[in-house]
Amino acid sequence: MPESRSIPPRVWLLAALALAVAVVVIIGPALFDRFTLNVLTRSMIYAMLAVTVDILWGYTGILTFGQAAFFGTGAYASAMVLSHLGATPALLALALALAIIVPILLGAFVGWLSFGHGSTPLYATVISLVVPIVVTQLVFSGGVWTGSSSGLVGYSGLPLGLQGYFRLTGICLIITTVIALIFTRSDAGKLLVAIRDNEARCAYLGLDPQRLKIALTTILAGVAGLAGFLYANASGVVAPENTGFVFGTEIVIWTALGGRGTIIGPVMGAIGIDYLSAQLSGDLPFLWNLVVGALFVVMIILLPNGLAQLARMVLPRRHGEQASQAGSPALAAEAAGNGAENGNRVLAVSGLGKSFGSLQVLQGIDLDVRPGELVSLVGPNGAGKTTLMRCLSDGTEATTGRVSIAGQDISGMTPDEIVALGVGRKFQVASVFDSLTVADCLRMARASRKTPSLLRRSATLGLPVAAADILRSTGLDGMLGRPVSLLSHGQKQSLELAMVVALEPKLILLDEPTAGLTKVERTTIGATLQKLTGELGFAAILVEHDLDFVRDISTRIVVLHQGKLVLDGSVDQVVNSEVVRTIYSGGAHA
Numbered sequence: 175m176p177e178s179r180s181i182p183p184r185v186w187l188l189a190a191l192a193l194a195v196a197v198v199v200i201i202g203p204a205l206f207d208r209f210t211l212n213v214l215t216r217s218m219i220y221a222m223l224a225v226t227v228d229i230l231w232g233y234t235g236i237l238t239f240g241q242a243a244f245f246g247t248g249a250y251a252s253a254m255v256l257s258h259l260g261a262t263p264a265l266l267a268l269a270l271a272l273a274i275i276v277p278i279l280l281g282a283f284v285g286w287l288s289f290g291h292g293s294t295p296l297y298a299t300v301i302s303l304v305v306p307i308v309v310t311q312l313v314f315s316g317g318v319w320t321g322s323s324s325g326l327v328g329y330s331g332l333p334l335g336l337q338g339y340f341r342l343t344g345i346c347l348i349i350t351t352v353i354a355l356i357f358t359r360s361d362a363g364k365l366l367v368a369i370r371d372n373e374a375r376c377a378y379l380g381l382d383p384q385r386l387k388i389a390l391t392t393i394l395a396g397v398a399g400l401a402g403f404l405y406a407n408a409s410g411v412v413a414p415e416n417t418g419f420v421f422g423t424e425i426v427i428w429t430a431l432g433g434r435g436t437i438i439g440p441v442m443g444a445i446g447i448d449y450l451s452a453q454l455s456g457d458l459p460f461l462w463n464l465v466v467g468a469l470f471v472v473m474i475i476l477l478p479n480g481l482a483q484l485a486r487m488v489l490p491r492r493h494g495e496q497a498s499q500a501g502s503p504a505l506a507a508e509a510a511g512n513g514a515e516n517g518n519r520v521l522a523v524s525g526l527g528k529s530f531g532s533l534q535v536l537q538g539i540d541l542d543v544r545p546g547e548l549v550s551l552v553g554p555n556g557a558g559k560t561t562l563m564r565c566l567s568d569g570t571e572a573t574t575g576r577v578s579i580a581g582q583d584i585s586g587m588t589p590d591e592i593v594a595l596g597v598g599r600k601f602q603v604a605s606v607f608d609s610l611t612v613a614d615c616l617r618m619a620r621a622s623r624k625t626p627s628l629l630r631r632s633a634t635l636g637l638p639v640a641a642a643d644i645l646r647s648t649g650l651d652g653m654l655g656r657p658v659s660l661l662s663h664g665q666k667q668s669l670e671l672a673m674v675v676a677l678e679p680k681l682i683l684l685d686e687p688t689a690g691l692t693k694v695e696r697t698t699i700g701a702t703l704q705k706l707t708g709e710l711g712f713a714a715i716l717v718e719h720d721l722d723f724v725r726d727i728s729t730r731i732v733v734l735h736q737g738k739l740v741l742d743g744s745v746d747q748v749v750n751s752e753v754v755r756t757i758y759s760g761g762a763h764a
């Protein structure tokens with residue numbers, strides 16, 4: 175049931191700030207001279223761009239210099255319509271539509287180029303540097319259409335006048351900022367932070383980070399295009415510099431100095447620095463660059479997290495337990511399927527092989543797992559256990575052979591597609607989201623089943639009973655609002671297990687889930703695994719070095735040695751086997 179919550183002081187302060195800005199936007203034209211109005215109009219347009227960079231870089235971890243290209247494309251699309259066709263109401267509407275649509279199309283292409291082929295973050299950043307260069311070159315070679323190096327000037331735009339542009343820009347900035355604040359604080363907004371923290375974990379929760387990043391790049395290109403439309407109209411001139419990577423770098427600097435990952439910080443950074451630069455360039459024409467440069471250095475030394483750090487010192491903040499309690503959602507049980515249908519094989523592996531170049535790491539692996547079985551995979555270091563787990567959870571890993579999950583061949587499938595078939599994987603080192611709370615991590619695990627809200631934070635956390643049980647037995651149910659960075663190693667391991675179970679998998683892959691845990695924590699995890707398999711019908715494969723632990727909880731044990739499956743039998747058969755004794759005493763076995 176949703177609980178009633180009082181509105182935190184920070185929200186009141188932000189609302190008061192938004193109101194104050196709205197008042198300034200309305201009465202500003204009566205207060206400021208022409209120069210100030212002109213500069214502030216431009217600064218507010220730049221602030222809209224800084225918001226887009228903050229969402230991409232500050233929240234999602236995509237360092238981009240490419241927003242200038244989308245801004246310039248929007249500005250040029252508008253200016254070309256207004257210059258060459260005219261400024262009737264219909265053509266103004268066309269200019270606005272093209273200013274948004276052309277950058278969106280370009281953004282979708284750039285997003286696909288940057289993220290569509292399993293690219294690295296560095297690759298995406300390099301593309302974001304190249305795109306503004308390409309767009310600038312296109313502008314230079316556009317002849318009379320783009321005005322080449324002179325740009326376009328002297329066209330008519332929206333009939334608003336200086337004051338009207340100031341107000342329109344102010345309203346657009348407030349709307350952009352409020353939407354960005356609502357989105358980044360919503361359940362869906364936490365997905366961005368999850369991608370920034372741990373993209374691999376997102377994929378293994380059944381999410382598609384590549385597609386999300388392409389969508390984000392596309393939408394934010396449209397916002398940058400809208401800012402370009404405002405700029406082309408308000409300034410009455412567009413030039414190649416508006417599309418270049420130098421401008422793209424400036425937006426990144428404003429975002430960094432304002433405080434990335436805060437939205438308000440980059441808005442303040444862009445307005446403050448652009449306005450200050452305009453003032454200084456008038457009063458100190460030869461010195462202003464030096465003064466601004468020195469200011470940057472001082473700020474970076476004193477306030478490495480930007481201007482927003484100052485605000486954090488002033489605004490009341492909740493700490494530790496207080497934050498834990500205030501941000502805690504109520505736990506709600508959701509009906510979920512348990513494991514798989516009895517009797518059917520959840521996993522069927524035949525002739526599986528994996529090699530890295532000439533190194534054959536796995537060969538001829540045959541293995542079946544049925545619902546309710548807890549199969550332990552043991553073997554000395556380097557035997558190939560983790561490699562086998564990778565081949566079961568990523569269809570692009572195996573070199574030869576066939577792996578089927580619930581009857582479906584997984585070859586060529588990506589981890590998120592395999593999660594949808596019913597596989598949950600727990601990694602050797604706890605793979606969670608350090609910047610999120612416990613509840614947010616668990617919400618990410620449910621995000622592939624239940625689309626998170628774009629507008630609000632849920633007051634409840636719906637989880638399958640099995641996942642909620644893990645939280646209760648490990649005490650995590652009392653820490654739902656706690657940041658994951660404050661959890662102990664054992665608590666992170668338990669949280670990751672709860673996240674995997676929240677996926678409602680048929681098969682759970684666990685790579686040394688008890689590594690580094692205390693005896694009590696190991697006992698708790700062992701009991702949890704036995705309950706999940708024995709009572710609830712999940713199938714599980716457990717990689718484990720502790721043979722006593724394995725003996726206590728397994729239904730079957732499989733032994734890997736030098737990439738081959740040398741034994742597959744009951745606990746007694748394996749524990750009393752001569753082969754196992756030989757392997758663990760260091761004896762060779764081919």
Ligand SMILES: Nc1ncnc2c1ncn2[C@@H]1O[C@H](COP(=O)(O)OP(=O)(O)OP(=O)(O)O)[C@@H](O)[C@H]1O
Nearest residue numbers: 530533535553554555556557558559560561562734
């Ligand atoms: N990306 C890789 N490139 C080359 N060789 C690799 C790669 N990954 C693993 N190997 C090699 O494959 C072999 C099996 O490694 P794997 O990590 O699967 O063993 P393991 O049984 O899980 O060992 P441990 O118990 O120490 O975790 C090792 O010889 C390892 O060096």
